[in-house]
Amino acid sequence: MxxxxxxxxxxxxxxxxxxQSLAKGIYAKI
Structure with a gap:
């Protein structure tokens, strides 16, 4: 257990x- x-x-x-890494990747594209 x-x-x-x-x-x-x-x-x-x-x-x-x-x-977090996904969010950073998205922010980088904007």
């Missing part, structure tokens, strides 16, 4: 990072 929580946390963290 604990391992799954940690994994979920990592996935959420990566998702946040991906959103």
């Amino acid at each position: 604990r391992g799954q929580l940690v994994l979920q946390k990592d996935i959420d963290g990566n998702y946040q990072m991906n959103l």
Whole structure:
């Protein structure tokens, strides 16, 4: 159970990072 929580946390963290880089890419195009 604990391992799954940690994994979920990592996935959420990566998702946040991906959103940020995506947003930066969009802003760069404008």
